[in-house]
Amino acid sequence: MSFQQGLSGLNASSKTLDVIGNNIANANTVGAKATRAEFGDLYSHAMSGTGVNKVGIGVTLASVAQQFTQGNVITTENPLDVAINGTGFFQVANVRRVPNAAADAAPTLDGPPLYGRNGQFKVDRNGFLVNNQQQVLLGYVADVNGNIVPGMAKPLQLPTAGVRPQQTSSIKMEFNVDSRAAVLSRPASNIEFENPLTYNNATSQTVYDEKGQDIALTYYYQKTGADTWDVYATANGKPLLTETVDGAEVPSRIATVHFPSSGANPVNGAPSADGQGARIVSYPGGVVSTDGRITIGVPADEARGTLAIAGIQLDMSAATQFGTPFGVTNLAQNGFAPGQLIGVTIDDTGIITARFSNGQSKAAGQIELANFRNLQGLQPVGGNVWAATFASGDASVGAPGSGNMGLLRAGALEESNIDLTGELVNMITAQRNYQANAQTIKTQDQVMQTIVNLR
Incomplete structure (x- = not known):
């Protein structure tokens, strides 16, 4: 027995506790996904590689894998809260702040889109839908007549300036x-x-x-x-x-x-x-x-x-x-008076409908979802969003309900999929593993001390 196995076991148990602690800390984070520490055993290798009586030299952390299973959907009183029921991610993007830019100017995107399941959106001072990190929500925009214009996803903006009057014809x-x-x-x-x-x-x-x-x-x-x-x-x-x-x-x-x-x-x-x-x-x-x-x-x-x-x-x-x-x-x-924006609704296909004080309503845009072939290849970048990588592959995009995309539910949020009770049990197990690995080091120390004390 050597110290290496016990030391690697201590490191592995410590990493497990780190993962469990992160899961527990994010148990109430909307849209958060649980992570799991995955380990692999280690063996020394001879030049010929033909040994059959090898003893392992410990354990290593192979991966910290995220579990992209569906979380529970809870209802809220906020019409801008949106939950995804099924597969897919919201697309958001950082915005570059341009000095002296006009208030109604379209935001300049800073970098590629990011992807998340947190649907807590708000309206900024320019009418754009943003998350708590002030990243803009992307989707299909609508023309002045309320017709959805498919194509490249753009920042979604509500018509906060109201609607112009229309003469009866x-x-x-x-x-x-x-x-x-x-x-x-x-x-x-x-x-x-x-x-x-x-x-x-x-x-x-x-x-x-x-x-x-x-x-x-x-x-x-x-x-x-x-x-x-x-x-x-x-x-x-x-x-x-x-x-x-x-x-x-x-x-x-x-x-x-x-x-x-x-x-x-x-x-x-x-x-x-x-x-x-x-x-x-x-x-x-x-x-x-x-x-x-x-x-x-x-x-x-x-x-x-x-x-x-x-x-x-x-x-x-x-x-x-x-x-x-x-x-x-x-x-x-078909005529109407001018009106001010009084509310919005979002249907299960992501169409955002603006309601005005003159009784009119029209589409203001449509949320676009993204999905990946290899979800484990996504890289977490903080703020409850992920970035695409070479391992994840390119995003496949589409409207909610199309292809394999899930449907949306407005006035609702997706809770984290973290099982708090299970994490507490896992923490007890990790603690026992840590104690057991420490005990192997203590026993090895005693054996070596016995050898040193031989006369």
Whole structure:
């Protein structure tokens, strides 16, 4: 027996305790992965290498291997907390701080991406998603219309400046007018919006000008024949169209709807009762619409400061005339006022959706995940992230849920996969091994002392 075996055993037990201590210290680190000390035995070698009665000369640390198994997923109250359920890593990157750079300038990446499972993200002052080390999260960005643009992963930024207003350019109307309603004998030119006896039904909606200022549109429906209805409209109480009758300016209809005798949609339907066919006629000019769509314009209102809106496409092709009370099933328009960012949501495929105070929402980007063929080849660099190496191979990237990538869960975090109870038991075992190896050194010392004391 020599001192070398016992000394190597002491070193091995010490390394084991180091690994166990590191695991215990990171038991509460989000996304941390347990490590395991792996050892190999040592033998001396003769020149010929033919000895069969070799005695080992100790043990060596072969590797400290990380265990990339799934940790438990716990829910949180933070929508920017994200957990990966399955394989894959978040991609983050260090940022080079450029002096005097504009506040909204895209960050300059400093080095290749790093990879981690810690999904504790926050928003920095420029709207970029960052981790606690101020490394930016990478993914696919979205264009101004909220369409995801696949390609090279870039820093993800939330639209903290809000969303610009959009002028109304189209309106979709789905409604039913009651076929049992009385035909009004009052001439159409004598309609009075403040007098409900001059029209059968009315409904309203809000549209927006170029500045995002709201304009109240009100539609009035006046039955003028068995299957014929005139439609009037006002903007903030003022008629969209007017005409001169007997020297006086009076409201003018914007359209006449001729329903088929069946009451179905006024486009491509059966002939109407007057035999003129189902159709919609728009004014001024009495232009027959072939698809149920007409063009209207909203005049400016100097008193309220709203701008004129030209060329709004009004689609009434889905209108019906059945024997049920008047009802509007859809009255949609595509304009909106300016809005500020009030929240974000992240779905299981990594798409980040921004919600604004004006009720709008649009995609702000998509998180991209990375995976490796040899996870043991990743090099830990601190801050709960790893760097790719030659041994790990190049990263394969993709959207969550694609290929072998896991899915994401927002408002949740992945705990470390460290078994604290198991580590405490391993620590007891390592302590016993350390004591046993120390005992072999003590015994060897006693044997040598006995030899020295021989007379």
